[in-house]
Amino acid sequence: MKHHIERAPLFEALTKWKDKKPVSFHVPGHKNGTVFSKYWNADQLYRSLLSIDATELTGLDDLHAADGPIREAEHLTADLYGSIDSRFLVGGSTAGNLAMLMAVCTEGDLVFVQKNCHKSVLNGIRLSKARPIFLSPVVDSESQVATGLTIESLKKAIARYPSVKALVLTNPNYYGMTIDLKPIISYAHEHGVAVLVDEAHGAHYAREPFFPRSAVHYGADLVVQSAHKTLPAMTMGSYLHIGHECYRNAINDYLEIFQSSSPSYPIMGSLDLARHYLSSLSDEQLENLLREINKFRQQLKELSGITVIGKNGIAYDRLDPLKITVQVRGISGYELAAQLEEEEIFVELADPLNVLLVCPLAYLPDHFEKTRNAFEQISSRIDPTITDMTLQPVTWMEEDMTFPAYSFKELDTMNKKEIDFEKAAGAIAARAIIPYPPGIPIVMPGERISVGKIRMLATVIKGGGHVQGFKENMIEIAIEEE
Numbered sequence: 001m002k003h004h005i006e007r008a009p010l011f012e013a014l015t016k017w018k019d020k021k022p023v024s025f026h027v028p029g030h031k032n033g034t035v036f037s038k039y040w041n042a043d044q045l046y047r048s049l050l051s052i053d054a055t056e057l058t059g060l061d062d063l064h065a066a067d068g069p070i071r072e073a074e075h076l077t078a079d080l081y082g083s084i085d086s087r088f089l090v091g092g093s094t095a096g097n098l099a100m101l102m103a104v105c106t107e108g109d110l111v112f113v114q115k116n117c118h119k120s121v122l123n124g125i126r127l128s129k130a131r132p133i134f135l136s137p138v139v140d141s142e143s144q145v146a147t148g149l150t151i152e153s154l155k156k157a158i159a160r161y162p163s164v165k166a167l168v169l170t171n172p173n174y175y176g177m178t179i180d181l182k183p184i185i186s187y188a189h190e191h192g193v194a195v196l197v198d199e200a201h202g203a204h205y206a207r208e209p210f211f212p213r214s215a216v217h218y219g220a221d222l223v224v225q226s227a228h229k230t231l232p233a234m235t236m237g238s239y240l241h242i243g244h245e246c247y248r249n250a251i252n253d254y255l256e257i258f259q260s261s262s263p264s265y266p267i268m269g270s271l272d273l274a275r276h277y278l279s280s281l282s283d284e285q286l287e288n289l290l291r292e293i294n295k296f297r298q299q300l301k302e303l304s305g306i307t308v309i310g311k312n313g314i315a316y317d318r319l320d321p322l323k324i325t326v327q328v329r330g331i332s333g334y335e336l337a338a339q340l341e342e343e344e345i346f347v348e349l350a351d352p353l354n355v356l357l358v359c360p361l362a363y364l365p366d367h368f369e370k371t372r373n374a375f376e377q378i379s380s381r382i383d384p385t386i387t388d389m390t391l392q393p394v395t396w397m398e399e400d401m402t403f404p405a406y407s408f409k410e411l412d413t414m415n416k417k418e419i420d421f422e423k424a425a426g427a428i429a430a431r432a433i434i435p436y437p438p439g440i441p442i443v444m445p446g447e448r449i450s451v452g453k454i455r456m457l458a459t460v461i462k463g464g465g466h467v468q469g470f471k472e473n474m475i476e477i478a479i480e481e482e
Helices: 002-006 009-019 039-050 069-081 092-104 119-128 151-160 181-190 245-258 265-280 283-301 333-341 365-380 408-413 451-462
Strands: 085-089 110-114 131-135 166-170 194-198 222-225 238-242 306-308 323-328 355-358 416-420 474-478
Touching (some): 009 069, 009 265, 069 238, 085 092, 092 222, 092 238, 283 323, 323 333, 323 365, 333 355
Parallel strands (some): 194 222
Antiparallel strands (some): 306 323
16 A cells, blocks of 8 residues: 555646746636636635646646556556556546446447436436336335345346346445445346446445445446545546456547546546545554544434434445434424534435435544534424424335336437426426435436326425426426327
């Protein structure tokens, strides 16, 4: 691990370039931060960052033809994660998901897709013109959130659709619930199925045994991670790990399409530093951090009316220690999030039952103490006569396997109209309907909308959730020919 700790080649190159006090007659127009708005002292706030907001200058390399410090930084990343190659992403995991689906799938290919996928996976399938078959994950009984696939569901799907080209997994889920990937990836490969993994929430999984193992370890063909979600990287900074040589050229080609020709050097530099930060944490530091997080978790569990989701049942194999999912008796997750915001505490997401806290890869005692105090106040206000949650759990994974009535390609040619969502039972969804966060669709494009999905959507809306593909009680449907 010493090799990882000693170098941050791209950040070093940016720092050396800045220290030369270069005169800019090139883009970007802020000229190394010397020309910038003074509105609300914006120039002061942005100055240090703009000093390294460079472009493809001598010594700073080129993301799309990297052979200098960017390439060295990517090699160090691949070395840490155990991939044959890794690429920096400046368009988030979205860019990586689009690239990996286009690199593997062509028009008409059958693709198994874990139903609680991110919307970018759906967009990648749409662009590739593949035919998705959605596989329902297990639902955790305590939190009522979808986790991951079982080996039994995969075996059943392959038996029914033996010509399937690829399997797209989402692991861990948003809440840090991680399944045992080893048998699933092995079985898929035994049947000639490529395995693509959206591991957006697992960029820190390189440091097992403190965290669950990455899909890279189990031989997944392509893995995408959002470094900015749990590592100290700038928003949109992500990694794409290549596990099989046959996809390297195609990935490079599609990243040129889906990534900007003017990639952000601050984002790329932060990816280099995030890898350096993760690898430089000692075992002792990680042990101490997890001890403090577990202490905080236990303090919340001891409060009256507070439930902290733990590892129960068979819905998942391990729980990411950086993720803490909390319920409060008598109020919805949305109400709980609003109460926490009154104390200037902002959670990652809320759903009808839960809020999700994402802990940092560093112990910040003031943050933990303030949050604990807020939960103590909330706990003290709970009506002791209330015994059940306000909202009843809703199960929306209705079928084990869903083959949409219409493909994305067919949907593109169909006429559309908007109708009241409460009257949409039996209609064909023209677009995905997605509570955001977490960005996981309730209804898939081309899917026939069920009464159960309408009820789930109503629950999210009633609770105050934000929904994409929904506006003023209206959703868009595709008109079927009679």
